[in-house]
Amino acid sequence: MPENSPRDASDLVELFTTMVRIRSVENEIARLRSAGDVVGSVHLCSGQEAIYAGACAALNLPRDVVFPTYRGHGWTLACGVPPYAVLAELLGRRTGLNGGRGGSAYLTAPRWGMCGENSIVGAGAPIAAGAALAATFDGSGRVALAAFGDGALNQGAVHEAMNFAAVRALPVIFLVENNHWSELTPITSTVRDEKLFRRASAYGMPGARIDGNDPQGVQRAVARAADRARDGSGPVLIEAMTDRIVGHYIGDVQHYRAPGEMETILAAEPIGRLRRVLEAQDTTAAELDSIEQSIHHEVAEAAAHALADPLADPATVLEHVHA
Amino acid sequence: MPEQTLKKMSYAEAVNAALRRALETRPEVILFGEDVGVPGGVFGVTKGLHNRFGDRVFDTPISESAILGGAIGSAMFGMRPIAEIMWADFFLVALDQIVNQAANVRYVSRGEATAPITVRTQQGSGPGACAQHSQSLEALFAHIPGIRVCMPATHQDAYDLLLSAIWCDDPVIVIENRNLYHASKREIVIDGNVEPIGRSAVRRPGTDITVVTWGSMQFQALEAAEHLAEDGIDAEVIDARWIRPLDMDAVLRSIERTGRLAVVHEAHTIGGVGAEIVSAVVESGIALRAAPVRVGTPAVRIPAAPTLAEAVIPSVTEIADAIVKTCRS
Numbered sequence: 001m002p003e004n005s006p007r008d009a010s011d012l013v014e015l016f017t018t019m020v021r022i023r024s025v026e027n028e029i030a031r032l033r034s035a036g037d038v039v040g041s042v043h044l045c046s047g048q049e050a051i052y053a054g055a056c057a058a059l060n061l062p063r064d065v066v067f068p069t070y071r072g073h074g075w076t077l078a079c080g081v082p083p084y085a086v087l088a089e090l091l092g093r094r095t096g097l098n099g100g101r102g103g104s105a106y107l108t109a110p111r112w113g114m115c116g117e118n119s120i121v122g123a124g125a126p127i128a129a130g131a132a133l134a135a136t137f138d139g140s141g142r143v144a145l146a147a148f149g150d151g152a153l154n155q156g157a158v159h160e161a162m163n164f165a166a167v168r169a170l171p172v173i174f175l176v177e178n179n180h181w182s183e184l185t186p187i188t189s190t191v192r193d194e195k196l197f198r199r200a201s202a203y204g205m206p207g208a209r210i211d212g213n214d215p216q217g218v219q220r221a222v223a224r225a226a227d228r229a230r231d232g233s234g235p236v237l238i239e240a241m242t243d244r245i246v247g248h249y250i251g252d253v254q255h256y257r258a259p260g261e262m263e264t265i266l267a268a269e270p271i272g273r274l275r276r277v278l279e280a281q282d283t284t285a286a287e288l289d290s291i292e293q294s295i296h297h298e299v300a301e302a303a304a305h306a307l308a309d310p311l312a313d314p315a316t317v318l319e320h321v322h323a
Numbered sequence: 324m325p326e327q328t329l330k331k332m333s334y335a336e337a338v339n340a341a342l343r344r345a346l347e348t349r350p351e352v353i354l355f356g357e358d359v360g361v362p363g364g365v366f367g368v369t370k371g372l373h374n375r376f377g378d379r380v381f382d383t384p385i386s387e388s389a390i391l392g393g394a395i396g397s398a399m400f401g402m403r404p405i406a407e408i409m410w411a412d413f414f415l416v417a418l419d420q421i422v423n424q425a426a427n428v429r430y431v432s433r434g435e436a437t438a439p440i441t442v443r444t445q446q447g448s449g450p451g452a453c454a455q456h457s458q459s460l461e462a463l464f465a466h467i468p469g470i471r472v473c474m475p476a477t478h479q480d481a482y483d484l485l486l487s488a489i490w491c492d493d494p495v496i497v498i499e500n501r502n503l504y505h506a507s508k509r510e511i512v513i514d515g516n517v518e519p520i521g522r523s524a525v526r527r528p529g530t531d532i533t534v535v536t537w538g539s540m541q542f543q544a545l546e547a548a549e550h551l552a553e554d555g556i557d558a559e560v561i562d563a564r565w566i567r568p569l570d571m572d573a574v575l576r577s578i579e580r581t582g583r584l585a586v587v588h589e590a591h592t593i594g595g596v597g598a599e600i601v602s603a604v605v606e607s608g609i610a611l612r613a614a615p616v617r618v619g620t621p622a623v624r625i626p627a628a629p630t631l632a633e634a635v636i637p638s639v640t641e642i643a644d645a646i647v648k649t650c651r652s
């Protein structure tokens with residue numbers, strides 16, 4: 001990690017705060033899921049927070065927009081959506097971000113620049129290219145970021161999106177969250193060249209592999225890609241290396257993990273790592289503890305508040321299918 | 324007649340037993356899909372098969388077009404592939420391979436080429452499943468000439484229908500139901516004859532009304548029928564099982580006796596198989612004693628919140644009310 005100027009240090013605290021908020025909301029969600037208050041399949045992003053915090057810090061939201069996957073609680077929160085709205089949505093409350101229609105896997109908050117999670121692997125990439133296509137007509141300067149997993153690189157839709165964006169020089173950032181696993185299968189068993197960023201050159205765009213557990217590194221890479229995209233130089237493929245420190249979904253027993261794998265991953269997980277960086281600089285452990293505590297408090301309050309809200313109203317279920 | 328064995332197993336184990344039998348008895352069978360090999364399937368359905376059959380059972384990239392196209396092409400050259408599309412909703416990213424390709428192979432070649440593929444998938448709604456993981460898509464597939472579609476809901480059918488599909492010389496989509504996989508264990512007959520495709524089953528004989536249903540919704544229909552029996556309405560419940568070819572003969576024979584029809588399914592009523600059955604009954608000219616009724620999901624996306632999903636997916640009460648209305652009119 002390069003040395004940081006004092007200004008950088010305060011940004012680091014901000015990144016730390018965002019990352020802790022994401023982790024804290026997800027821990028709360030895990031609790032609510034095991035208590036049965038949240039139902040259905042939930043994909044946590046714990047361990048990958050640095051990507052969301054770094055990328056969103058580099059974007060100009062909501063002018064810029066993001067298109068994440070079902071593993072999108074982190075993106076939603078990093079875009080600025082309040083924990084309360086996310087928690088209420090997962091709890092199926094009428095006060096939820098999407099009134100209970102979306103749940104964990106379809107959080108959508110266009111007003112924050114969060115254009116919707118997607119549960120179909122790779123499906124967001126062509127749509128992000130479309131948002132970028134609009135930017136080439138409307139003069140908005142919008143950059144669209146499509147985020148997806150390593151496994152999604154094997155979807156036809158992603159190949160089509162990358163080629164389309166490259167040939168039309170669309171302002172898109174294709175961001176791969178490479179956590180090494182596609183559900184229960186390792187990426188190494190479904191591709192021949194596991195350096196996924198190298199595919200970029202086949203489409204005639206730049207590609208780079210970065211440390212996805214370093215929020216500032218992600219921020220820099222995304223900022224550079226966004227500048228380039230806004231200049232009309234077209235898309236970029238960024239492969240951010242990371243790990244999920246949880247199962248594919250809540251309840252996944254992870255029998256596929258090698259012995260010791262999780263210990264190595266936990267030693268490098270981004271929140272602890274950033275904490276160590278901050279402590280090595282000027283921030284004291286007490287300051288960091290107090291940030292963590294105030295966030296845990298904020299999240300616990302949000303959850304209690306959401307739990308007390310009324311359930312989604314069946315009388316509204318047929319609304320919004322058509323204009 | 325092969326020797327029959329009785330075994331107690333879950334619905335998922337019944338599917339596994341059918342796959343094992345196919346792999347054992349037909350060397351041209353191969354089995355593949357996302358997570359089906361080494362991990363044994365996200366629902367544990369294909370457990371142990373990779374260990375037992377090695378490279379004939381393998382994991383694929385998350386590439387549905389390649390999975391389905393790979394099945395079609397290998398089937399044209401003598402293999403008998405069984406491909407898995409993890410959730411029915413994921414078919415849609417590769418629908419071309421089914422609708423424009425698989426369905427076309429036999430027809431345009433006038434039988435010189437064939438594509439005997441079996442595609443296993445699962446659907447159904449569960450709490451919190453939401454829009455892209457809970458659709459009932461059988462009508463979409465049934466619309467396409469050249470494609471066979473079945474929806475096993477009992478443990479025995481999970482075994483039998485899958486084998487019939489694998490033995491069938493045309494493309495067959497087998498739509499399982501994930502809520503059934505690990506719900507219970509039942510005694511089933513394995514190693515029996517491979518049944519011909521396209522037969523329905525009477526799940527409850529009755530005299531007052533014919534209820535045609537399929538998939539897991541039949542359990543709600545049967546529950547409704549049991550409630551109604553206490554009120555003096557004797558409903559016959561037919562499990563269509565095969566959506567295509569649909570066993571309309573059995574439905575018409577039943578309606579000749581009962582004079583009343585209700586179709587009950589989980590899919591949207593709009594443009595659905597229920598409409599097809601009602602039309603076929605009307606076209607048959609059999610005089611009904613009351614207007615037929617369809618019970619299904621209204622034209623709405625499936626919402627995530629349980630309170631919202633419950634409001635649109637047919638319930639036992641809703642089914643019973645519809646039957647009563649038909650019988651009392």
Ligand SMILES: Cc1ncc(C[n+]2csc(CCOP(=O)(O)OP(=O)(O)O)c2C)c(N)n1
Nearest residue numbers: 119120121149150151152181182183385413
């Ligand atoms: C088109 C499609 N095929 C399959 C699935 C099932 N599925 C959901 S997540 C997943 C693994 C995706 O892996 P990756 O893209 O690496 O993302 P990660 O979950 O690791 O974030 C699969 C196969 C799906 N949702 N959509």
